[in-house]
Each structure stands twice: as structure tokens, then as C-alpha cells.
Amino acid sequence: MSPTAGEVLGAGARLAAEAARFAALGWMRGTSGNLSEVVSRDPLRLAVTASGLDKGELSAADLAVVGPAGDPVEVEGIAPLRPSAEAGLHARVAALTGAGAVVHVHTLSAVVAGAHWPGGVRLRDLETLKGIGRGAHDDEVLVPVIPNSQDMAELGDRFEAAYDPGVPAVIVASHGLYAWGDDLLRARHVTECVDWLLAYRIATR
Amino acid sequence: MSPTAGEVLGAGARLAAEAARFAALGWMRGTSGNLSEVVSRDPLRLAVTASGLDKGELSAADLAVVGPAGDPVEVEGIAPLRPSAEAGLHARVAALTGAGAVVHVHTLSAVVAGAHWPGGVRLRDLETLKGIGRGAHDDEVLVPVIPNSQDMAELGDRFEAAYDPGVPAVIVASHGLYAWGDDLLRARHVTECVDWLLAYRIATR
Amino acid sequence: MSPTAGEVLGAGARLAAEAARFAALGWMRGTSGNLSEVVSRDPLRLAVTASGLDKGELSAADLAVVGPAGDPVEVEGIAPLRPSAEAGLHARVAALTGAGAVVHVHTLSAVVAGAHWPGGVRLRDLETLKGIGRGAHDDEVLVPVIPNSQDMAELGDRFEAAYDPGVPAVIVASHGLYAWGDDLLRARHVTECVDWLLAYRIATR
Amino acid sequence: MSPTAGEVLGAGARLAAEAARFAALGWMRGTSGNLSEVVSRDPLRLAVTASGLDKGELSAADLAVVGPAGDPVEVEGIAPLRPSAEAGLHARVAALTGAGAVVHVHTLSAVVAGAHWPGGVRLRDLETLKGIGRGAHDDEVLVPVIPNSQDMAELGDRFEAAYDPGVPAVIVASHGLYAWGDDLLRARHVTECVDWLLAYRIATR
Numbered sequence: 001m002s003p004t005a006g007e008v009l010g011a012g013a014r015l016a017a018e019a020a021r022f023a024a025l026g027w028m029r030g031t032s033g034n035l036s037e038v039v040s041r042d043p044l045r046l047a048v049t050a051s052g053l054d055k056g057e058l059s060a061a062d063l064a065v066v067g068p069a070g071d072p073v074e075v076e077g078i079a080p081l082r083p084s085a086e087a088g089l090h091a092r093v094a095a096l097t098g099a100g101a102v103v104h105v106h107t108l109s110a111v112v113a114g115a116h117w118p119g120g121v122r123l124r125d126l127e128t129l130k131g132i133g134r135g136a137h138d139d140e141v142l143v144p145v146i147p148n149s150q151d152m153a154e155l156g157d158r159f160e161a162a163y164d165p166g167v168p169a170v171i172v173a174s175h176g177l178y179a180w181g182d183d184l185l186r187a188r189h190v191t192e193c194v195d196w197l198l199a200y201r202i203a204t205r
Numbered sequence: 206m207s208p209t210a211g212e213v214l215g216a217g218a219r220l221a222a223e224a225a226r227f228a229a230l231g232w233m234r235g236t237s238g239n240l241s242e243v244v245s246r247d248p249l250r251l252a253v254t255a256s257g258l259d260k261g262e263l264s265a266a267d268l269a270v271v272g273p274a275g276d277p278v279e280v281e282g283i284a285p286l287r288p289s290a291e292a293g294l295h296a297r298v299a300a301l302t303g304a305g306a307v308v309h310v311h312t313l314s315a316v317v318a319g320a321h322w323p324g325g326v327r328l329r330d331l332e333t334l335k336g337i338g339r340g341a342h343d344d345e346v347l348v349p350v351i352p353n354s355q356d357m358a359e360l361g362d363r364f365e366a367a368y369d370p371g372v373p374a375v376i377v378a379s380h381g382l383y384a385w386g387d388d389l390l391r392a393r394h395v396t397e398c399v400d401w402l403l404a405y406r407i408a409t410r
Numbered sequence: 411m412s413p414t415a416g417e418v419l420g421a422g423a424r425l426a427a428e429a430a431r432f433a434a435l436g437w438m439r440g441t442s443g444n445l446s447e448v449v450s451r452d453p454l455r456l457a458v459t460a461s462g463l464d465k466g467e468l469s470a471a472d473l474a475v476v477g478p479a480g481d482p483v484e485v486e487g488i489a490p491l492r493p494s495a496e497a498g499l500h501a502r503v504a505a506l507t508g509a510g511a512v513v514h515v516h517t518l519s520a521v522v523a524g525a526h527w528p529g530g531v532r533l534r535d536l537e538t539l540k541g542i543g544r545g546a547h548d549d550e551v552l553v554p555v556i557p558n559s560q561d562m563a564e565l566g567d568r569f570e571a572a573y574d575p576g577v578p579a580v581i582v583a584s585h586g587l588y589a590w591g592d593d594l595l596r597a598r599h600v601t602e603c604v605d606w607l608l609a610y611r612i613a614t615r
Numbered sequence: 616m617s618p619t620a621g622e623v624l625g626a627g628a629r630l631a632a633e634a635a636r637f638a639a640l641g642w643m644r645g646t647s648g649n650l651s652e653v654v655s656r657d658p659l660r661l662a663v664t665a666s667g668l669d670k671g672e673l674s675a676a677d678l679a680v681v682g683p684a685g686d687p688v689e690v691e692g693i694a695p696l697r698p699s700a701e702a703g704l705h706a707r708v709a710a711l712t713g714a715g716a717v718v719h720v721h722t723l724s725a726v727v728a729g730a731h732w733p734g735g736v737r738l739r740d741l742e743t744l745k746g747i748g749r750g751a752h753d754d755e756v757l758v759p760v761i762p763n764s765q766d767m768a769e770l771g772d773r774f775e776a777a778y779d780p781g782v783p784a785v786i787v788a789s790h791g792l793y794a795w796g797d798d799l800l801r802a803r804h805v806t807e808c809v810d811w812l813l814a815y816r817i818a819t820r
Contacts, residue, residue, distance in 0.1 A: 029397035030336035054390065106333060106401065112408045127558060127585035128516060131440035136560060136585070148332060150341060175332035175341070185464065192439035196516065202408075203522045203612075234807035235746035259800065311743060311811065317818045353742060355751060380742035380751070407818075537763060537790035538721060541645035546765060546790070595669065602644035609723060613817075614730045 003039040003047075003065070005077030011037040011047035012060035018103075018184055019049055022191075023056035027105040031055065033176065036090040036102045037184055044068045045075075046091055046102075051084035066091055070152060088152035089159065089178070096160060097168070099180035101187040109198040110177035114145045116205065118173055120162075121145065123197050131193030132168055143167055143194065148175040169194045208244035208252075208270070210282030216242040216252035217265035223308075223389055224254055227396075228261035232310040236260065238381065241295040241307045242389055249273045250280075251296055251307075256289035271296055275357060293357035294364065294383070301365060302373070304385035306392040314403040315382035319350045321410065323378055325367075326350065328402050336398030337373055348372055348399065353380040374399045413449035413457075413475070415487030421447040421457035422470035428513075428594050429459055432601075433466035437515040441465065443586065446500040446512045447594055454478045455485075456501055456512075461494035476501055480562060498562035499569065499588070506570060507578070509590035511597040519608040520587035524555045526615065528583055531555065533607050541603030542578055553577055553604065558585040579604045618654040618662075618680070620692030626652040626662035627675035633718075633799055634664055637806075638671035642720040646670065648791065651705040651717045652799055659683045660690075661706055661717075666699035681706055685767060703767035704774065704793070711775060712783070714795035716802040724813040725792035729760045731820060733788055735777075736760065738812050746808030747783055758782055758809065763790040784809045 015035045022028050022035070033055060036048040049055065050062045064081045067073045070088025072080060090102045113121045120142040123129060127136045134141050144162035149155040159170055159178075168190045169179040179194055181187035220240045227233050227240070238260060241253040254260065255267045269286045272278045275293025277285055295307045318326045326348040328334060332341045339346050349367035354360040364375055364383075373395045374384040384399055386392035425445045432438050432445070443465060446458040459465065460472045474491045477483045480498025482490055500512045523531050530552040533539060537546045544551050554572035559565040569580055569588075578600045579589040589604055591597035630650045637643050637650070648670060651663040664670065665677045679696045682688045685703025687695060705717045728736050735757040738744060742751045749756050759777035764770040774785055774793075783805045784794040794809055796802035 029401045030333070030394040032333060032336060032398070054394070108401065108404060108408065111331075111405055115409045125558075125584050126521075127582075128440070128442060131442060136558060148330075148341060172332075174330050189440040189464070193442070196439045196518065199518060200521055203518065204525045234811045235743070235804040237743060237746060237808070259804070313811065313814060313818065316741075316815055320819050353740075353751060377742075379740050535763075535789050536726075537787075538645070538647060541647060546763060599645040599669070603647070606644045606721065606723065610726055613723065613727045 001040065002043070003045050003075060005075055007039050008047050008063070008065055008075050008078050009060050011039050012063040014184055015047060015049050015063060016058035016060055018188060019055040019058050021188070022103070022105055023054070027107045027195075028055035029106060033105040034084050034086055034090065035104070035184070036087070036094070038094050038100050039065070044091060044095055045073060046087070046094055048083050048087040048090055050081045068092075068095055085150070085152055089155055092156040092159065093178060093180055096163060097165070097180055099168075099187070100182045101184040102178065102180045103187045103191045104176060104178050105191060106176040107195050107198075109195050109202060110171050111174060112202055113198040114171045114173035116202065118145055121171065121198060121201060123201060126197060126200065128193050128196050128200075132190050132197075134166065141167060143169055143171060143198070145171045145173050148172050206245065207248070208250050208280060210280055212244050213252050213268070213270055213280050213283050214265050216244050217268045219389055220252060220254050220268060221263035221265055223393060224260040224263050226393070227308070227310055228259070232312045232400075233260035234311060238310040239289050239291055239295065240309070240389070241292070241299070243299050243305050244270070249296060249300055250278055251292065251299060253288055253292040253295055255286045273297075273300055290355070290357055294360055297361040297364065298383060298385055301368060302370070302385055304373075304392070305387045306389040307383065307385045308392045308396045309381060309383050310396065311381040312400050312403075314400050314407060315376050316379060317407055318403040319376045319378040321407065323350055326376065326403060326406060328406060331402060331405065333398050333401050333405075337395050337402075339371065346372060348374055348376060348403070350376045350378050353377050411450065412453070413455050413485060415485055417449050418457050418473070418475055418485050418488050419470050421449050422473040424594055425457060425459050425473060426468035426470055428598060429465040429468050431598070432513070432515055433464070437517045437605075438465035439516060442516040443514050444494050444496055444500065445514070445594070446497070446504070448504050448510045449475070454501060454505055455483060456497070456504060458493050458497040458500055460491045478502075478505055495560070495562055499565055502566040502569060503588060503590055506573060507575070507590055509578075509597070510592045511594040512588065512590045513597045513601045514586060514588050515601065516586040517605050517608075519605050519612060520581050521584060522612055523608040524581045524583040526612065528555055531581065531608060531611060533611060536607060536610065538603050538606050538610075542600050542607075544576065551577060553579055553581060553608075555581045555583050558582050616655065617658070618660050618690060620690055622654050623662050623678070623680055623690050623693050624675050626654050627678040629799055630662060630664050630678060631673035631675055633803060634670040634673050636803070637718070637720055638669070642722045642810075643670035644721060648720040649699050649701055649705065650719070650799070651702070651709070653709050653715050654680070659706060659710055660688055661702065661709055663698055663702040663705055665696045683707075683710055700765070700767055704770055707771040707774065708793060708795055711778060712780070712795055714783075714802070715797045716799040717793065717795045718802045718806045719791060719793050720806060721791040722810050722813075724810050724817060725786050726789060727817055728813040729786045729788040731817065733760055736786065736813060736816060738816060741812060741815065743808050743811050743815075747805050747812075749781065756782060758784055758786060758813070760786045760788050763787050
């Protein structure tokens with residue numbers, strides 16, 4: 001069933017609050033990055049933060065609703081806004097991983113790590129790996145790094161090819177980080193832990 | 206037509222709020238930096254934050270109104286305040302670039318980058334370049350670096366000589382950053398993206 | 411005598427406020443870290459922040475009460491919550507050191523320092539050493555570093571073996587920091603000073 | 616004439632607000648640092664923040680009043696608090712420099728710079744030097760670095776020997792920064808500019 005306007009605006013309020021939180025951390029400089037929440041699974045519909053706005057100053061209505069290909073979908077009672085091109089990747093991440101929420105931020109640590117380790121960032125024997133669902137000992141994790149593209153189909157293919165079901169994050173080189181979770185709070189925690197892990201890795205290389 | 210006191214104070218309120226935001230980021234330490242908004246285009250008049258005050262604690266009236274050469278201009282109902290010497294460069298930036306707002310901040314990343322690359326900071330193949338109106342791929346951007354001067358006419362000439370219409374920012378070596386946009390919000394976003402790009406460049410050199 | 415619900419919730423309110431403060435510093439990313447307060451000494455009972463929650467958003471009731479081995483203890487009027495496995499180490503720290511409050515945070519400086527100096531972090535001739543009860547001159551301090559483990563009995567044994575009564579903090583390598591004091595405010599100050607000392611040591615190595 | 620209780624508490628309110636501001640910057644970790652304001656010049660009396668308290672949580676009454684040697688002075692209506700030993704250096708700085716306010720903070724940049732350049736930190740050709748009253752061009756500034764001591768008379772002698780009337784700040788090696796100005800706001804601005812200059816110097820060495 002399609003989502004109602006109330007469900008969409010509820011998601012919008014959560015996305016706006018979460019975006020303000022990430023913006024305050026300096027992870028959404030300019031108007032960069034976008035957050036999404038799955039508002040219906042079948043058909044797949046995501047509420048995605050609107051493009052081109054300051055991510056620290058969104059309101060609940062500053063969102064677009066998109067379908068599986070990032071195409072705008074009309075919801076009665078919601079003024080249609082142009083989705084970011086990246087909405088297509090959000091939808092694909094949600095479809096492929098089953099995530100309920102996707103975070104895309106431009107953290108410096110992700111882009112610096114992507115430059116240092118274009119083949120993926122190896123992490124191992126760190127307690128904070130538990131924060132992304134992995135083991136703190138003897139469990140080698142490779143955070144995938146994929147080349148950037150403006151073609152969301154191409155970027156989505158790269159994402160799919162690199163995707164490891166055991167790693168809830170992918171670095172887009174020269175660009176930023178995608179991370180996800182069952183809900184927005186879990187996606188926040190994954191994002192924070194990945195950032196910590198990458199910052200640690202950079203500090204000790 | 207000349208701006209009214211109401212227009213000037215409206216600009217002052219926006220400049221004060223924006224300055225407090227930049228000050229909280231640590232980009233206007235001491236009483237450094239200044240922000241301006243074009244309040245009339247013909248004749249050219251800018252509202253510029255007042256000199257010598259803490260940029261985190263400005264009120265709407267803490268501004269000067271200046272003309273094309275940074276000279277103080279009287280506006281009925283506005284108590285005249287001494288403009289910063291740098292107001293002259295703000296006016297020149299606005300005249301040359303057509304910008305509606307100019308940001309001048311002392312970010313560490315700008316001055317460190319200016320020291321590393323006195324001939325200009327080369328940036329390329331970075332998604333965040335889109336935040337300053339450039340391409341994320343195969344588009345080489347050179348952020349100009351000009352030597353510092355206390356003579357605003359000289360500094361303005363250097364600015365004009367170095368100015369690239371495709372790059373909305375210039376580093377003044379040993380000093381800070383100038384960035385601009387159609388309005389104050391856009392100038393904020395350009396400033397944030399340039400800071401991110403310079404910090405990235407420094408972290409990966 | 412066993413603690414009352416009121417005493418436990420009073421501790422919970424203090425722990426929640428303190429956790430929000432540490433979270434804002436970026437020291438409790440994801441749901442990492444935990445804080446505790448001794449609510450009775452004999453029998454030993456600690457109020458420990460609950461596991462799996464965002465440490466910036468705890469309420470007074472988001473805690474578990476544990477005994478000397480980190481085992482959950484019922485208190486009338488308190489809804490029993492599952493303690494973090496690390497509660498066992500908190501209890502052991504409190505028992506061994508006599509501390510009234512224990513802080514466990516994932517500061518980057520602690521984990522980076524643990525990687526650089528797995529045999530312990532040597533500090534000497536620094537005024538901030540007075541903040542952890544040591545001398546500013548001619549007093550060599552070794553902050554112990556112990557290997558990480560998921561077995562709290564094993565980690566506790568390592569803690570006990572490494573413990574120096576003159577140093578109110580231990581680094582768990584690849585994991586984070588434990589610090590303590592007579593009360594929560596003192597534990598905060600010790601944590602802040604140790605973080606400063608480790609950051610300084612890293613910056614000057 | 617001796618200061619009144621009202622004058623002292625007015626200073627205390629300003630010192631508490633300023634200390635909270637510096638603490639939020641991370642420059643007064645633990646209970647470190649102290650701020651003072653001259654409340655009478657003849658006889659010399661300073662209001663100094665009390666020792667051993669969290670500098671982010673002071674109230675107006677959390678201060679001591681001291682004379683030229685840092686000795687506690689009674690003021691009618693003010694509960695006498697034990698001054699920090701460092702109050703003696705505050706008084707000496709105020710007497711020697713004529714400053715109306717003195718800031719002592721434990722900034723990482725000051726202590727790192729003191730370790731890199733124990734003979735003094737050379738600064739030159741930087742716009743931010745204007746923020747400490749110096750020239751942006753061709754004006755060489757040496758921020759003095761003096762060895763730490765717990766004996767305030769000895770530290771004061773070192774301060775006096777190193778003092779350059781053209782530089783409103785001194786680094787105490789392995790310890791922190793002293794900076795001053797005509798009033799507390801000016802001392803804040805000097806402190807911020809010196810921190811910026813030292814951070815820049817460290818980043819480009």
C-alpha cells in the first residue's frame with residue numbers, strides 16, 4: 001500500500017532532525033548529503049531529504065518521495081519536490097540491503113580514507129567494529145570503496161558489485177559515505193562508528 | 206535608488222546571525238573577518254559588519270554602509286559606523302563578480318593551503334566541487350592565492366588579476382578566505398565547501 | 411544496605427546528564443561506552459548506563475543495577491534492564507580502586523595512544539598531570555595499556571595486574587579508556603585530563 | 616579604594632561566563648586554567664576564578680580576591696575562597712603589563728608549540744598578528760616561552776625576564792598559555808588570536 005501524507009511527514013520530521021544533527025557535526029557542508037527513510041516496502045517508497053537545501057535547516061516537508069529507481073512518486077497531500085539525483089542510489093541501497101534508513105554524508109574521514117585505500121579500507125581487531133555488527137577480534141572487515149559517478153545506474157551497479165552483506169557502509173571515492181540500518185537511529189550509529197573507525201585508521205597508518 | 210534604513214537593518218540582522226554561525230565554527234577568531242550584503246546595486250551599496258567587534262555577538266545595527274570604494278555612505282536613520290578597511294575589497298568583489306553577498310573569514314585551512322600552494326590550490330575530481338558550481342569529474346579548478354596587502358586598492362588589483370569567473374573564492378595568503386554567492390546563504394555554502402575542499406587537499410597532500 | 415529506587419534514579423539522572431556531555435564531545439559514538447556510579451558500597455552495587463542506547467539521549471531510568479561481578483541486581487521500584495557486559499569491569503574497577511564513579515569512553519586519543527605505546531603511555535613533566543593527582547615535575551607516570559578481551563573476567567584480571575594505584579585510568583588497547591574518581595564530577599575531570607595528556611603525547615611524538 | 620562586594624560579584628559574573636565560553640572550546644579541561652579581572656588598581660586587587668572547580672559551571676561567587684602577591688584579601692560581603700596558587704602570577708601579570716584582565720588556559724596548541732620551540736615561537740607576516748596589536752607585514756613577533764614552575768615567585772621572575780611589552784601573551788612550557796588585555800573581552804580576543812597563530816605555526820612547520 002502507498003504511504004499516507006502523515007507517514008511521509010512523520011518521516012520528514014525525523015529526517016530533518018537527523019540532518020540537523022549531522023550538519024552540526026560538519027558532515028553535511030554546503031547542501032551536501034541526503035538522508036532517507038523507507039516509508040513503504042511494497043511498493044518500495046522512500047522519503048528522501050530535498051536537494052539543494054541547507055541540511056541544518058530542513059523542515060518536515062522538505063523531502064521528496066521516490067520509487068525504486070529514484071523516480072519521484074506522487075503522494076496525496078504532499079507537495080512534490082524534485083528529488084536529488086542520489087535518491088536513486090538510496091532506493092537501490094534500501095532494496096538491496098533491506099535497510100529501513102540510509103545516510104549519505106560527506107565526512108572528511110571517508111573521502112581521505114578512500115584516497116588512501118582505493119581498494120577498500122581494511123579494519124580488524126577494534127572494539128568499535130561491534131558497532132557495525134562485526135566482531136572485535138579476528139574478524140577482518142573491508143569497507144568497500146567504489147569510484148564516483150554522476151550516473152546513478154552506474155554508481156548503483158558499482159555499489160551492488162562491491163556490496164558485502166556483512167558491512168553496512170560503502171565509501172564513494174572522492175565523494176562521501178553511504179551507511180544504513182534498520183531505522184534512522186541505527187543508521188546514525190553505524191555512520192558514527194564507521195567515521196570513528198576511518199578516523200582511527202587514518203591516524204595510525 | 207539608495208537603500209532605506211529598514212533594508213539596511215534587515216541586512217544587518219542577517220549578517221549578524223550569519224557571523225555568529227561562522228564564529229561558532231572558529232572561523233572568525235578575535236574580531237577577525239567580515240561579511241557583507243549588497244543592499245543596492247545602482248548605486249552600489251553594501252552593508253558590511255562593523256570593524257573591531259566580536260563576530261559572535263553582533264546586533265543588527267553593528268554595520269557600516271559603504272560605496273564602491275569602501276567609502277562610508279550615509280543612510281537616513283542609520284548611525285554611521287566606521288567600516289573595516291576591508292570593506293573596500295568586499296565592494297570590489299561584489300562589483301566584479303556580481304555577487305549579492307561576500308564572506309571573509311580566517312579559516313586555518315585557507316591560510317595553511319595558501320602557504321603550501323602560493324601559486325593557487327589545484328582541485329579536481331571531487332564531488333564537493335559541485336558545491337561551488339563546478340564538475341565532479343575531469344574539471345580542474347584552481348583556487349587563486351594572492352599575496353596579502355594592507356592597501357585595499359592593491360589587494361583589489363591582485364584580486365582582479367587573479368579572479369576566475371568560474372571560481373567563487375580567493376585565498377589571501379597569510380590572511381584568510383574570500384568567498385561569495387548570489388545571496389548570503391549561497392555564500393555560506395560556497396565558504397563551507399571551499400573549506401572542506403582545502404581541508405581535504407591538505408589532509409591528502 | 412541495599413540502595414533505594416530513589417537513590418538509583420538519582421544516580422541515573424546524573425549518569426544520563428554526564429553521558430550526554432561526553433557524547434557531545436564525540437567520545438561515545440554509536441552506542442559506545444558506559445558510565446557508572448556506586449550506589450552502595452556494602453554490598454557493592456553500581457548503577458550503570460544501559461546497553462545499546464544512544465548515550466546522548468538517556469533518561470534517568472536507562473540504567474541497570476549490578477553487583478560485584480556485573481550481575482544484574484533487583485531493586486524494588488526499578489524496572490530491570492540488561493546491563494552491558496562491561497558492567498562487570500566497572501564493578502571490578504570500583505571494588506579495586508575504591509572509586510565512586512567509573513567512566514568508560516571510546517576516545518580516539520586513547521585508542522591511538524594504545525596503538526603507539528602498547529606497553530603503556532609514559533607521561534612526565536606536564537602541568538596537567540596534577541589533574542590526575544600527580545606531580546607536574548619529575549614524576550613519571552605510566553598510563554597502563556591492556557589488551558582487549560570480550561571476557562570480562564579476563565579483562566578484569568588484566569586490569570588488576572596492570573593497575574597502578576597512583577594512576578586513575580587504564581587504556582584498553584583497540585577499544586577505549588577507563589577512568590575513575592571519587593564521584594562522577596571527579597571522574598569527568600580525570601577523563602578530560604587523560605584525554606588532553608594523550609592528545610598532547612600523540613601530537614609531540 | 617578597596618572594591619565593593621558589588622564590584623567583585625560583577626567581575627565574578629563576567630569571569631564565570633567567560634570561563635564557560637573557554638571551557639566549551641576545550642581549553643579548560645578538568646578544572647584547569649583560571650581567569651582574572653582587576654577590580655581595583657591602587658591597591659591592586661584582582662578577582663580570580665576559584666581553584667578546583669569545573670570552569671564550565673562557575674557561578675558569580677566562585678572567585679577569590681587577591682592582592683599583588685596573590686595573597687587572599689578580605690572584601691566585606693564576599694565569602695573568602697582559597698585562591699589558586701596561580702593567582703600570584705595573574706597579579707604579577709596585571710601589575711607588570713597594566714592589563715585589566717588575564718586569561719590562563721591549557722590550550723593544546725600552546726603546549727605543543729612550547730615543546731617545538733622552547734626558545735620562543737617566531738611569528739611573522741600573518742594578518743592575524745593584527746589581532747594582538749602587531750603588524751601584518753615585516754614585523755617579527757616572538758611569543759616568549761618560559762619553563763614551568765610550581766613556585767609562583769620563580770615563575771613570575773621568569774615571566775618578568777621574558778616579558779616583551781609588544782606581545783600580550785606568554786607560553787608556560789609543559790603547562791599552558793597566559794594572555795591579557797585591557798578588559799576581559801580584549802583578553803578573549805588576544806587568546807583566540809594567539810591560539811590561531813600557534814595552530815597555524817604548528818600546521819606549517
